Amino acid sequence: MSNDNHKDGNALKEPGALEDLLNVTGDPGPEPTLPPHVASFLGEQLQTYYAQLMSEPVPDRFVQLLKQMDGKERDRDGE
Numbered sequence: 001m002s003n004d005n006h007k008d009g010n011a012l013k014e015p016g017a018l019e020d021l022l023n024v025t026g027d028p029g030p031e032p033t034l035p036p037h038v039a040s041f042l043g044e045q046l047q048t049y050y051a052q053l054m055s056e057p058v059p060d061r062f063v064q065l066l067k068q069m070d071g072k073e074r075d076r077d078g079e
Helices: 017-021 036-055 060-078
Strands: none
Touching: none
C-alpha cells in the first residue's frame, strides 16, 4: 500500500490503509509535540481569553435555566 494515502485523504477510505499509518506494534506512535515557545504562547493566549470570558456576566437565559434545574432537583430530593 502506498505511503501517500494519508496525504491525499484516502487513508481511511481504502481497506488496510489505516495499518499503513500505524507502526509495527499497532501503536500510533508518540503524540505530536509543540516547540516550547509555541506552547507557551498558546497558553498565554488561552489564559487571556478565559480571564476575559470569566469577567463577563452570565446571560439571563442561563441564570433562568439554572434556577429551573435547581428547582427540579429540590423537587426530586423532596419526594
